[in-house]
Amino acid sequence: MRLKLKFLKEPLLHFVLLGAMLFLLFFYVNDDPFPEDEKNIVVNNSTLSLLIETFERTWMRPPTSVEMKGLIDNYVKEEIYYREGLALGLDKNDLVIRRRIHQKLEFLNTDLVETFPPKEAELKAYLANNPEKYRKEETITFHQIYINVSKNGNDPWEKARKLLTQMRNRTLSEQELKQYGDSSMLPEFIKDESLSGIVRLFGEEFADEIIRAPLGVWSGPYTSTYGLHLVYLSEKKPAQTLSLEEVSDAVERDFNNDRRRDLNNKLYQALRKRYSVTTEDSVKSSTGIL
Amino acid sequence: MFNRSNKFLVVMLVCVGVFSLTSSLFAQNTGSTDAGTRLSETRSKTFNKNVNSSFDKNSYPIRPLFGDQHLHTSWSFDAAAGGTQLTPEEAFRFARGEEVTSSTGQLAQLSRPLDWLAVTDHSDAMGIITDIIAGKPELMRDPVLQEWYRMINDDLEAAREALVELVRSQPGREDLPYALTDPDYLMDIWQRYTTIAESYNDPGRFTTLIGYEWTPNVSGTDHLHRNIIYRDGKQIADQVTPMTTFDTKNPEDLWRWMEAWTKKTGGKILAIPHNGNLSHGRMFSLKTFENKELTVAWASDRAKWEPLYEVTQTKGTSEQHPALAPNDEFAQFEIWDRDYSTQTPKKLEIIKNEYAREAYKNGLILESKLGVNPFKFGLVGSTDAHTGLTGGEENNFFGAFVNTEPKAERWRDEKSGFTGTLTKGWELGASGITGVWATKNTRTSIWDAMKRKEVYGTTGPRIILRFFGGFRFSPEDAHSHNLAKVGYKKGVPMGGDLASAPQGKSPAFLTAALKDPLSGNLDRIQIVKGWADKNGKTHEKIYDVVWGGADKRSVESDGKLTPVGNTVNAKEATWSNTIGAPELITVWSDPDFDPTLRAFYYARVIEIPTPRWTTYDAVRFGVRMSDEIPVSIQERAYSSPIWYTPKS
Numbered sequence: 001m002r003l004k005l006k007f008l009k010e011p012l013l014h015f016v017l018l019g020a021m022l023f024l025l026f027f028y029v030n031d032d033p034f035p036e037d038e039k040n041i042v043v044n045n046s047t048l049s050l051l052i053e054t055f056e057r058t059w060m061r062p063p064t065s066v067e068m069k070g071l072i073d074n075y076v077k078e079e080i081y082y083r084e085g086l087a088l089g090l091d092k093n094d095l096v097i098r099r100r101i102h103q104k105l106e107f108l109n110t111d112l113v114e115t116f117p118p119k120e121a122e123l124k125a126y127l128a129n130n131p132e133k134y135r136k137e138e139t140i141t142f143h144q145i146y147i148n149v150s151k152n153g154n155d156p157w158e159k160a161r162k163l164l165t166q167m168r169n170r171t172l173s174e175q176e177l178k179q180y181g182d183s184s185m186l187p188e189f190i191k192d193e194s195l196s197g198i199v200r201l202f203g204e205e206f207a208d209e210i211i212r213a214p215l216g217v218w219s220g221p222y223t224s225t226y227g228l229h230l231v232y233l234s235e236k237k238p239a240q241t242l243s244l245e246e247v248s249d250a251v252e253r254d255f256n257n258d259r260r261r262d263l264n265n266k267l268y269q270a271l272r273k274r275y276s277v278t279t280e281d282s283v284k285s286s287t288g289i290l
Numbered sequence: 291m292f293n294r295s296n297k298f299l300v301v302m303l304v305c306v307g308v309f310s311l312t313s314s315l316f317a318q319n320t321g322s323t324d325a326g327t328r329l330s331e332t333r334s335k336t337f338n339k340n341v342n343s344s345f346d347k348n349s350y351p352i353r354p355l356f357g358d359q360h361l362h363t364s365w366s367f368d369a370a371a372g373g374t375q376l377t378p379e380e381a382f383r384f385a386r387g388e389e390v391t392s393s394t395g396q397l398a399q400l401s402r403p404l405d406w407l408a409v410t411d412h413s414d415a416m417g418i419i420t421d422i423i424a425g426k427p428e429l430m431r432d433p434v435l436q437e438w439y440r441m442i443n444d445d446l447e448a449a450r451e452a453l454v455e456l457v458r459s460q461p462g463r464e465d466l467p468y469a470l471t472d473p474d475y476l477m478d479i480w481q482r483y484t485t486i487a488e489s490y491n492d493p494g495r496f497t498t499l500i501g502y503e504w505t506p507n508v509s510g511t512d513h514l515h516r517n518i519i520y521r522d523g524k525q526i527a528d529q530v531t532p533m534t535t536f537d538t539k540n541p542e543d544l545w546r547w548m549e550a551w552t553k554k555t556g557g558k559i560l561a562i563p564h565n566g567n568l569s570h571g572r573m574f575s576l577k578t579f580e581n582k583e584l585t586v587a588w589a590s591d592r593a594k595w596e597p598l599y600e601v602t603q604t605k606g607t608s609e610q611h612p613a614l615a616p617n618d619e620f621a622q623f624e625i626w627d628r629d630y631s632t633q634t635p636k637k638l639e640i641i642k643n644e645y646a647r648e649a650y651k652n653g654l655i656l657e658s659k660l661g662v663n664p665f666k667f668g669l670v671g672s673t674d675a676h677t678g679l680t681g682g683e684e685n686n687f688f689g690a691f692v693n694t695e696p697k698a699e700r701w702r703d704e705k706s707g708f709t710g711t712l713t714k715g716w717e718l719g720a721s722g723i724t725g726v727w728a729t730k731n732t733r734t735s736i737w738d739a740m741k742r743k744e745v746y747g748t749t750g751p752r753i754i755l756r757f758f759g760g761f762r763f764s765p766e767d768a769h770s771h772n773l774a775k776v777g778y779k780k781g782v783p784m785g786g787d788l789a790s791a792p793q794g795k796s797p798a799f800l801t802a803a804l805k806d807p808l809s810g811n812l813d814r815i816q817i818v819k820g821w822a823d824k825n826g827k828t829h830e831k832i833y834d835v836v837w838g839g840a841d842k843r844s845v846e847s848d849g850k851l852t853p854v855g856n857t858v859n860a861k862e863a864t865w866s867n868t869i870g871a872p873e874l875i876t877v878w879s880d881p882d883f884d885p886t887l888r889a890f891y892y893a894r895v896i897e898i899p900t901p902r903w904t905t906y907d908a909v910r911f912g913v914r915m916s917d918e919i920p921v922s923i924q925e926r927a928y929s930s931p932i933w934y935t936p937k938s
Contacts, residue, residue, distance in 0.1 A: 203807030
């Protein structure tokens with residue numbers, strides 16, 4: 001019994017009933033809600049070709065006659081629902097429709113960006129104003145020997161330092177290096193890697209230290225989240241600013257993206273001027289908006 | 291066709307556009323300056339700019355490429371309705387490491403960049419909008435616009451005057467905005483999207499995969515969703531409009547469409563099903579869509595077009611349900627097992643066809659009957675976020691929809707004010723990510739690795755996971771200084787096949803996992819084995835094969851390994867890596883191998899407990915949450931399986 005009462009309190013039920021009542025009322029008051037011509041759905045050649053074209057774009061072949069009939073039936077059905085729905089005002093305050101229309105308007109607006117491609121001088125200026133966006137990061141090349149803390153007794157640090165002294169006085173081939181230290185999935189040789197790349201492989205703590213390691217000599221031990229490392233830093237390539245020729249695609253993309261944002265802001269500012277907004281007092285007091 | 295105010299608006303659009311384009315376009319300060327709080331404290335300060343990684347030069351993959359193949363932006367109708375404002379452009383920028391402003395005005399940045407991303411908006415939204423947008427070259431054919439353009443180039447001020455005059459004096463002209471709205475001059479939102487994807491594709495550094503989600507909700511809510519991932523670029527992707535659910539809701543039709551697509555374009559695509567946990571028993575059903583018996587053709591199509599399955603994402607994990615694996619103490623993990631529409635518990639009969647491990651087992655039986663295993667898929671992880679923000683990081687979780695972007699009360703808000711389900715915000719998982727063993731960071735290399743299933747999914751952390759199977763591995767291989775070389779030489783990688791065991795030999799698996807430098811140590815690696823016996827019954831067994839703190843832990847009399855412990859401090863949302871191990875490597879040989887039976891093996895890596903995203907929220911916002919919410923979680927990685935098939 002209680003369950004049934006609860007069901008009657010369901011807001012959705014109220015909504016549906018209210019909608020049905022409005023619908024009936026609508027028909028009572030106005031037994032022909034649409035002008036005559038709006039009750040006629042025209043299927044002409046251009047409708048047909050649009051339906052066929054749309055079908056072909058998905059299915060990559062023309063529809064069969066059975067499918068064609070289905071497409072037309074669907075079109076008629078959709079059109080009827082669309083018209084009836086609009087007549088009922090179902091498009092009003094529909095979040096999906098509202099936001100879609102907002103988006104369509106912005107698309108229309110920003111298509112102009114593609115219509116008027118940027119001039120080279122504009123791209124040059126953009127690059128000059130944003131050099132850090134297109135800079136080639138500093139990179140380093142190094143070998144590392146890994147000391148697994150859990151496999152090296154009570155004082156892995158001491159072991160690492162001893163190994164370092166051994167390493168310092170000789171030049172070793174990559175093959176020879178492999179007999180030192182513990183095996184691991186961590187790469188032993190890293191070539192031309194950026195700081196952010198080293199962060200991704202070894203973590204930030206290690207990357208911050210290794211970038212300042214002395215060049216051309218074994219050093220360490222350095223700590224990472226994995227354990228201890230001895231490092232031979234063999235090469236450092238400084239950061240580089242790039243020319244427009246080298247990064248023109250990226251510059252054009254970013255330039256256009258900025259133009260799009262700018263266009264949409266301007267559109268909104270222009271449209272906003274056509275409206276006044278009245279904030280009711282009760283809203284002001286409850287939200288603190290002045 | 292146009293009333294006066296329409297016309298005015300269109301003219302205004304053009305005016306604003308043209309003037310803006312030709313004035314003050316050199317503005318340097320393009321980024322938003324809105325104040326906001328960044329969530330992640332561990333982010334790196336730079337992202338990989340214009341540096342090609344050295345690993346590109348090797349013949350086998352050196353490190354996995356991390357990415358997400360399932361992300362929505364405001365171009366998905368449900369995301370837009372939920373308030374998402376970010377576009378595919380911002381989604382790509384965020385994924386490659388840049389800071390962006392979220393739809394709720396908060397600054398967002400990943401702790402470190404991803405290597406690749408597929409933005410996969412719902413094709414249904416695209417279907418609706420396909421025919422409404424004006425094309426660009428067509429614009430310039432309009433004589434009036436040409437005239438404007440000419441005038442503006444001549445003299446900006448004169449043009450402004452002329453335009454104002456034009457608008458004022460000729461409100462009745464029918465030819466003015468026609469080019470903007472004539473349905474014959476249409477352009478697809480799909481092509482806008484592929485243009486953006488193309489512009490952010492940066493081979494060697496950051497790859498953008500083109501894709502979309504085909505989203506059939508059958509019988510109202512049964513999720514049979516698939517993501518379609520393209521191997522090729524815009525030129526091929528633009529040839530055909532994506533499949534929508536207005537076209538069909540039947541996955542078998544999708545496969546036919548993929549077949550026709552391949553023939554027409556010469557390109558390659560694959561489909562990744564997801565959310566079997568919300569499919570009401572239909573994702574891995576043992577019947578066709580129309581409830582008929584499975585056929586050889588059906589099994590071949592499924593295996594061919596759907597080589598992967600999404601095992602974890604914000605809406606729960608789909609590896610295995612605890613009720614189906616009472617011996618798996620890790621199965622109770624981010625499970626969404628209530629009926630999607632009624633939120634009531636589902637029957638076991640339904641749950642049986644929703645989870646990957648059961649499908650693997652059933653696949654063995656089907657293969658013995660049909661000769662083809664339809665459920666021979668690899669595993670990936672993704673976010674399925676509808677905010678334009680990928681990630682899957684517990685301490686940097688930007689939610690599933692805009693209403694679950696960071697705020698104090700999101701843990702008890704409904705998942706999405708849009709779908710109207712009763713799921714609470716806290717039930718969302720900050721998950722997941724895919725590791726791809728590709729040799730190069732390019733579309734083709736990543737797609738090819740996906741196709742051969744050399745991929746794995748994690749619940750968010752960037753755990754590095756290797757998994758090789760073969761008959762020649764020896765225990766010393768675990769100490770090799772070049773694990774990958776040994777692995778590829780002596781065996782097959784994840785996603786591969788083993789057949790006809792040599793006399794007296796059991797398959798052995800070289801498996802290794804390296805912790806995420808920013809996440810917890812590793813608790814253990816497990817190997818999950820499933821097989822079908824001679825009577826057509828299926829079984830599963832989980833082996834703990836290597837674990838951290840080995841001197842203090844062992845497999846006890848009940849067959850269970852001593853738990854790793856828990857260092858999580860809930861009050862501060864911290865943990866310490868004093869338990870577990872940063873790296874685990876072993877060679878494990880199957881002690882229960884029967885060479886006459888079909889079997890599959892996959893590796894599951896378990897991290898030590900770390901704070902769940904809700905725990906970070908509780909500390910950050912100073913809120914007290916209800917006790918049902920787990921304080922810590924054990925994140926994990928799931929490899930794609932290696933299958934053993936006896937000689938027939």
